[in-house]
Structures are given as C-alpha cells and as structure tokens.
Amino acid sequence: MKVAILSAMREEITPFLEKYPHYSVQEVGGNTYYLVKAEGYEIILAYSKIGKVHSALSASTMILHFGAEKLIFSGVAGGLSPKLKVGDLVIANKLCQYDVDISAFGHPLGFIPESSVYIQADQKLNALAKTVAQEMGIGLHEGIIASGDSFIASAEKKKWLIETFGADAVEMEGASVANVCHLLKIPFCILRSISDSADGEADVSFDEFLESSAKISADFVEAMLKKGL
Numbered sequence: 001m002k003v004a005i006l007s008a009m010r011e012e013i014t015p016f017l018e019k020y021p022h023y024s025v026q027e028v029g030g031n032t033y034y035l036v037k038a039e040g041y042e043i044i045l046a047y048s049k050i051g052k053v054h055s056a057l058s059a060s061t062m063i064l065h066f067g068a069e070k071l072i073f074s075g076v077a078g079g080l081s082p083k084l085k086v087g088d089l090v091i092a093n094k095l096c097q098y099d100v101d102i103s104a105f106g107h108p109l110g111f112i113p114e115s116s117v118y119i120q121a122d123q124k125l126n127a128l129a130k131t132v133a134q135e136m137g138i139g140l141h142e143g144i145i146a147s148g149d150s151f152i153a154s155a156e157k158k159k160w161l162i163e164t165f166g167a168d169a170v171e172m173e174g175a176s177v178a179n180v181c182h183l184l185k186i187p188f189c190i191l192r193s194i195s196d197s198a199d200g201e202a203d204v205s206f207d208e209f210l211e212s213s214a215k216i217s218a219d220f221v222e223a224m225l226k227k228g229l
C-alpha cells in the first residue's frame with residue numbers, strides 16, 4: 001500500500017527522513033517528494049511549505065501523481081483547549097477553515113457553498129491512533145482542529161476560535177489537506193503535537209518546542225505504521 005506522510009515545515013518531516021534514510025527524491029511543483037519502502041509500505045514523504053494553498057497542492061500531488069491511498073499529516077499545532085499542553089498529541093475528529101468568511105451572504109463563518117464548515121477525518125485511522133496511544137500508555141486528545149493562513153499568537157483570537165468553532169487546536173494546513181482527501185476519497189488522519197498555546201507567548205514557545213514536538217508526532221506516526229494502517 002502507498003501511504004503519504006505530509007508535513008508543512010522541513011522540521012516536521014526531518015524526523016521521518018532520519019528514520020527512513022534510504023529514500024529517492026522527485027521534484028514536483030516546487031516541492032521535493034521522498035519515496036521510500038519501510039514498515040511494509042511504499043511511503044511518500046514531503047513537507048509542503050506553510051499554509052493551506054501549499055498543503056493542498058502537496059496532498060493533491062501525493063494522491064494524484066504518486067498514487068497515495070492513505071494520508072497522515074504529522075506536525076505541530078497551537079493548543080486552544082486548556083487541556084492541551086506543550087508536547088501533547090491531538091488528532092482531528094473534524095476540521096474547519098476559520099478564515100473563510102462569506103457571511104455577507106448570510107452563510108455561517110467557515111462555510112463554502114457545496115461544501116461544509118467541518119470535514120470529518122477517517123474514523124478507522126483515528127481508532128487506530130487511539131489504540132496505539134492506549135498500548136503505548138500515552139495521552140491522545142481527539143478534537144476540532146481549525147486551520148487558517150495566520151500564526152495565532154493572541155488571547156483574543158484564541159478565544160474567538162474556541163467560541164466560534166469549538167476548536168481545540170489551531171494550525172495552518174490541516175483543513176485544506178482534509179478537503180483534498182475528502183474530495184478525492186482518500187482516508188486521512190491529521191495528527192499534531194502541541195508546540196505553543198496560541199497566546200502572547202506563542203512565538204517564543206513555538207521556536208523552543210518545534211523540533212521536540214515534531215519528533216513526538218513523528219514517533220507516534222511510526223508506531224501507527226508498525227501497528228498497521
């Protein structure tokens with residue numbers, strides 16, 4: 001089976017390239033795709049660059065060009081729920097684009113006609129993640145992930161995301177990847193480890209914990225692959 005592992009930043013995919021160093025590379029559309037046989041899969045690895053447009057292009061390329069049959073996003077996120085601390089793992093049960101606003105026409109925030117505010121993640125992959133977490137004896141939160149093209153670093157914006165979308169974590173790529181996978185009928189799981197709390201100290205926390213949280217997420221994906229997708 002062909003499995004795509006996608007991240008946004010180089011720091012988020014590096015742990016996988018260190019785990020699986022016998023890859024070949026192929027460039028498509030300004031990104032590098034790393035192809036490797038490991039854990040009984042043909043794995044396609046890439047970092048998309050930051051934001052919803054880049055991540056949508058990479059997810060599409062992994063599926064339509066490289067033939068990925070399942071997709072796992074691995075990376076870091078800002079924690080919104082008070083339950084989420086730096087290093088904690090979160091999977092999305094559903095995702096939304098918090099920066100979509102056509103409310104001038106009476107639509108709810110995040111809604112696009114012929115689409116929906118929230119996109120559901122794959123229940124089987126999420127169930128696998130929960131089983132793996134249980135077996136490893138580690139915590140795994142499941143909740144709503146809100147995505148938009150901004151780094152959130154203020155208490156006011158954080159409060160707005162919680163109140164408007166019921167969001168538990170915020171990042172900049174998950175919802176676009178979810179949309180692509182949903183429309184192309186590819187099961188996906190969006191996994192993130194918390195790097196900051198999306199508040200006034202988010203920038204400092206992010207710089208401090210990007211690498212360690214990215215590694216926590218990558219190690220968890222490795223355990224999921226070993227268990228069997």
Ligand code: 4EH
Nearest residue numbers: 008050076077078150151152170171172198
């Ligand atoms: O890919 C972007 C990165 C931040 S921007 C989204 N990622 C990290 C997740 C994330 C996040 N997103 C929104 C972690 N914390 C977040 C937050 N708000 N508080 C970036 C950061 N450093 C250098 C370049 N770009």
